[in-house]
Amino acid sequence: MDMTSARWRKSTYSGSNGGSCVEVADNLTGVVLVRDTKDRDGGTLTFTPTSWASFVGLAKESAPRG
Known part of the structure; x- marks a missing residue:
């Protein structure tokens, strides 16, 4: 996979x-x-956009609330 154009x-x-x-x-x-x-x-982990969106959504639900 060509990652040269990845914007981190x-x-x-x-x-x-x-x-x-x-x-x-x-x-x-x-x-x-x-x-x-x-x-x-x-190393780099690779996700589909749908999988990443699901992960982020679950992380936000699980985050401690201040």
Whole structure:
């Protein structure tokens, strides 16, 4: 898969202390890519847009409310 045009952004759910951060690229057709900001060359998870939307929706439902 050619990921050269992926536009990575830090997840809004990532902490600002430098740990537990992920980046998401959702600008490619038919896929959403996810990687660890501490190990950008260590591998990338690939999701369908539908699967990613389901995951994000469940994560939002499960997030602690302040």
